[in-house]
Amino acid sequence: MCFKVVICGAGVVGSSVAYFLSKRGVPAAIVDRAGVAPAASGKAGGFLAKDWNDGTPIGPLASLSFSLHEELAQTLGLDSYRRLSCHQVAVSGPSGSEPKRVDGVEWVDIGVQGHAVMGTEKTIAQVHPKQLTEALMKSALDHGCSFHVGVVQEIKTELRGDSKHVAGVIVDSQFVPCEKVVIAMGPWSSQCTQGLKLPPMLGQKYHSVLMQNERELSQAIFFHGLGDPEVYPRPKGEVYVTGFPDTPVAVEDLPGQEVVRPDVVNRLTETMKLVSTELGRAEVTRYQACYLPISVDGLPLIGKLEEVEGVYIATGHGCWGILNGPATGLVMSELIVDGVAKSVDISPFDPNRFKVFDDMHRVGSSADSC
Incomplete structure (x- = not known):
């Protein structure tokens, strides 16, 4: 044939x-x-x-x-598709003061130095x-x-x-x-x-951590500081945390068998504890890694x-x-x-x-x- x-x-x-x-x-x-x-x-x-x-x-x-x-x-019929907002938030980590919510920032409450709108529901979505x-x-x-x-x-x-x-x-x-x-x-x-x-x-390796939060969040955050991680909340309380990419290389891992490095995913998890009381207590449900084609x-x-x-x-x-x-x-x-x-x-x-x-x-x- x-x-x-x-x-x-x-x-x-x-x-x-x-x-x-x-x-x-x-x-x-x-x-x-x-x-x-x-x-x-x-x-x-x-x-x-x-x-x-x-x-x-x-x-x-x-x-x-x-x-x-x-x-x-x-x-x-994709129920994972939705519109959401996105902010950039500058953080410094814990300063010794009590966590404090900032107007316009949904869930980051530790060490916030400033924030800016990167997109609204008119221009930002997820699936x-x-x-x-x-x-x-x-x-x-x-x-x-x-x-x-x-x-x-x-x-x-x-x-x-x-x-x-x-x-x-x-x-x-x-x-x-x-x-x-x-x-x-x-x-x-x-x-x-x-x-x-x-x-x-080439492939650029990104690690990610999936967390289950107590409530559904609707604001993606691109952090400035602490290594600049990115966080994309999903429907039903799931939260996707990523960052700290590797240098692009010729990929040796096979598709679906990408090796997860504990030091990177642990850093992602610990960083969330430094910026959010809410995500600091969220349950980690998965560690994973993938390569983006470059x-x-x-x-x-x-x-x-x-x-x-x-x-x-x-x-x-x-x-x-x-x-x-x-x-x-x-x-x-x-x-x-x-x-x-x-x-x-x-x-x-x-x-x-x-x-x-x-x-x-x-x-x-x-x-x-x-």
Whole structure:
């Protein structure tokens, strides 16, 4: 059987591509070694900001995707989606004085030095990324797509006249023929191709702690001080705490098997005790870690490769992967079906901007490990 489209990766980007392709009547086969949303798409915070990327190449993509999130939440019935506010709060830690609430700050009451509004319910929202990704995948499967657990080892190409075309992919040492392939494997995208003129994809490791608070909070906080952690309250009292990122590296951990370092998650937990009486007594329910995909120039790779007909890539979204996943899926479906992205200009993310690379820097150096 020759698949029309094979999507490598079942995170939020790959699942979004499958979802929007299925809406166009194009059934895709999605392949992932660890299931649906095994890595960052299951462990990220799901913080959504409409206008924080305004004035940058990502701005139009983010604005479109912010709107798509609300539409998808209604269509897919996502109860984790909601609007909330966001503040930056400067803190110094305990000063010996009694905890004190500050007007405008919902739950930080220790060592507050100042605060500023970063966004209101008009521009800030959130969604649980795992719920979103699984719902996108379920809808895609209900509309003709198929999901396969397997390790994508290589993209095979063939010459047709004077041009190189995709022939298929190698999955678990078996050749799977296809007409088009989409690389959407986040920081592991570098490991499933050989010889393509693309830069290495790196991963930036973030740890996070999940807490269960006694009440539901509705104000996300970006701290200034004490290492600048970030806190995203979720519905039903759950609170997501993250921060203290590692330097971007070539990822060795497998998807879904990211190693959690006790020193980092303990630091996150202890920091909450230094800023909030409320979160200081909240129950810790989970420690976890994930890698955010980082490109060498900081911009995503979204588009079609010129050197091989039928190869597309969508990765490198950094900390805005959950936010920009839906819009990326939409424009990729347009590119595949119509030959051009219509909803937003993706030229700043053209993967062909990396045409000249030394062989040692090309992707595909660890093809068997993805």
